[in-house]
Amino acid sequence: MALPPPDPQFVLRGTSAAVHTLHFSCGGPESDIPLLFSGSENGFIHVWNLKTRRVDTALDGHGRKSVYCVETMGGKDRLLSQGRDQRICLWDLAEGRTSVTDSVFTEHVGFCRCSLLKVAQGRWLMAMAARGLEEVQILELPSKTSVCTLKPEAGAKLGMPMCLKLWQLNCGSQPVLLAGYEDGSVVLWNVSMGRALSQLICHQEPVMSLDFDSEKAKGISGSSEKVLSIWSLNEQQNLQVYKTHELVNAGISDVTIRPDRKILATAGWDHRIRIFGWKKLKPLAVLDYHTATVHCVSFSDHSNPQQRLLAAGSKDQRISVWSIYAQT
């Protein structure tokens, strides 16, 4: 007898706008307050205190244009946010400050979230969609120097890049980028050489979101159709389709793998969050709380596994926070 799916542990209200992106910052020492950053359509970034479950600060840095990506850079004091005003802002939040220290003008008018990767102490690589239609630019932060521009060959007709993921196998190795494009293909790029290593057509519709498990060399991508595609990377750096999973309703906005690589969550256009086991993509739960499209899902980075949370932001302006499969 299967149990009915759990209810959210709590629900955060107060953004007054659709929530497009979420990021947890709970990994610090016990004394630190666990925080959740959320970006909304009205241009505000809310910093939620997860103990009081209230907004601590609201950051306004994108000229009231929708914020669709927030990430922390090594701790909760430094925040990166990307908005529809074509800017990526770097914030300094230490000691109660709320100032934008730097910004990058991307000239990108799409919705492609940037991807960050820490390569060395204080040095980051950021992949973002650039001005050219099919291009992805890699910048080094905080110096903002361009490392390379990844351009597909002429006539490839990939369309806009829709989602990016920078990763490296371990600290010393070459950073690589996985990019999902409008035509449904995922391309693996070698960042230092600036060329594509492999391309795989995963979907018939644009790839909405992807995530990658570098340990198992397996990734998952979701699109606007009814299929989730799982693909793997073999030794020759070739992408191959591993498995596909058919969903009940079409449309996935976000897909994310939990840091312990045991489960993954998808945010669906049918207002539901689905949980799957990562190993075999076994469907585990369907969380039905929201009343509009779920735009983003994010797992927390709590050091104590029992406290791990899953947050989902939706168009209905609520952020639901769940504690699910935290015992394993």
Add this chain to the structure above:
Amino acid sequence: VCFIPGGLDCSISFVSHVLGKVCIHGRQKEILGVLVPCLTDLTKSDCIWQRICWRLVECVPDRWMEAVVLGFVQRAPGADVLSRLLGNLVVKNKKAQFVVTQKMLLLQYGHTTAVLQNLLGYLSLESLRRTLLLRVLQELLETWSSSSAVKHSPAEQQLYISKAILICLSHLKEPEIESCRQELLTSMMEGVKCHLDSSLPQLRRLGMVVAESISLKINTEGPVLKFEYEEDDETRELKSLLVQTPPFCVVPSLPDDERSEKAGAALPLVPESHEKPHTAAPVMPDEESDAELDSDDDLIPYDMSEDKEQKIKAPVYIRDCIEVLTGSRSEDVDKWEATVKALESLVRKNPAATREVSVELAKILLHLEEKTCIEGFVELRQRAQVAVLTTDPIPVAKYLTSQFYSLNYSLRQRMDILDVLVLAAQELSCPSFHGKTRHSGAQKPCIQLLPGSDSSKDWRRIVDERIKSKTRRFDVGQSRVELASRPNEFNSVAGYFFFPLIQHFDRPLTTFDLLGEDHLVLGRLVHTLAILMYLAVNTMAVTAMGKALLEFIWALRFHTDSYVRQGLLSCISSLLLSVPTERILADMTEEMLETQSWLGDVMEKDPDGDCRRLALQNLLLMENLKKKLEAVPS
């Protein structure tokens, strides 16, 4: 026929005379059937024989030259052979030049493509003759681009000229194209305009293919003109003419532009081995080799039985549908989509409710535009309109016919009105269509009932069947199941469909002039009237309709557009089939006599083949009717 070889100086003018005389008497086939192969072999490598042959044809007297030249051109197995046989005859002899460059190309059009290839190939093979080739091309283009030629010459002639143009183009070399590039461009622009103006799809396609080919030739790099049309055998044949593959490559054949693009384009970024993207062919995970502990077993799934497909509910009441369709809320596009899909069945299930709001619904549907991308939107809208019209025919027909002649509608909308009227009329008049929302034989009713150039074939079939059914006198017995009979619902409303359409055709509006530019819509209107007339058989109004239709036809009978004329002739067919014979002969005798003489005229003199066929059919029908009446003792 044997010749004295060797260095003897003999006169062969006698032989030329004989040849000419025989040809002019129509015996070309026999004599040239022997002569040409013989000469072909002899002149293959022997110069003397070539010169003898040239002398032979040159000495043919002018009055017989045409027959001889025609015969040679038709019989020669190839352009190079023709060149060996005739030499520079066309340059030296005025009559031969006239026959080859003018008569065979512009005044006649019955020759096969092979003959055209021979002729034009022959002109291209020698530099002296190439000037003639250019001149020929210019004249052909002049004809092709003249709007009166497009309107009045038969389709077969236009096809012939198009083929000739394409073959000429294939023979032209770069420097020649350079020299006449400007003229090619101007003729192409004018010609394509006249062709696209035509109401017959075949002519439009011809124009498009030729324009594309000309554009290809004059813009070898850079964007070329590209039209969208359905490929069929004719277009494929025409396109194949552009590429010449002669036995000795005098003219370089056109490279396929797509292939050259791919070959030339560099692929800088993607390395060779990873060039081909893998398609999604799933590699099934090997279950047995998975030796790892399945730690997923720890994770117990929750109950997921509530997880079902999401369905957007369409409204259940007609008035709700109206609200959704006219609603300005752009948010609820899902609901709008669901409404559009469900509308037809709702209308049919709730006739009483529909009747209350029928005109409003018709108005909304007429102006409904695609908000989101639904598959088959046009068909859904049309079916909904037909459903509304059949549920409440009189007010909706009044509305639609009045809108047909109103300002500020697009041509597409006016033609939609006509299509909807026809479909509804068919449904109302035909018992087998009752209640079925899917017509088995008419999946795409708008195309089947108002076809463009296929109208004659369809009509012939229908008319033939009708004639067959009328002349059958035996009772086949009980083997056929009787269709359930219903009162003819079209009876009471046929007039409302028909007469308003005929009323205002000669009154031009600022945006809509049936007798002027919008002759395409006039053609569709005439075909619609023909179908309505046909469907009105056994109704009370059929005689009045017939009379009005005859007057309408009489006013338009000399219209220049052949599509309109075909429609008028279909109208007469429907009239003859639908109006009871007694009424035709009683009420419309004079008009019928006039029509008969007009039909005879059309049958003999109309340039369009379909018109002539239809006229003949109508005359036969009239004969049949007369005979039938005479056969029945009054």
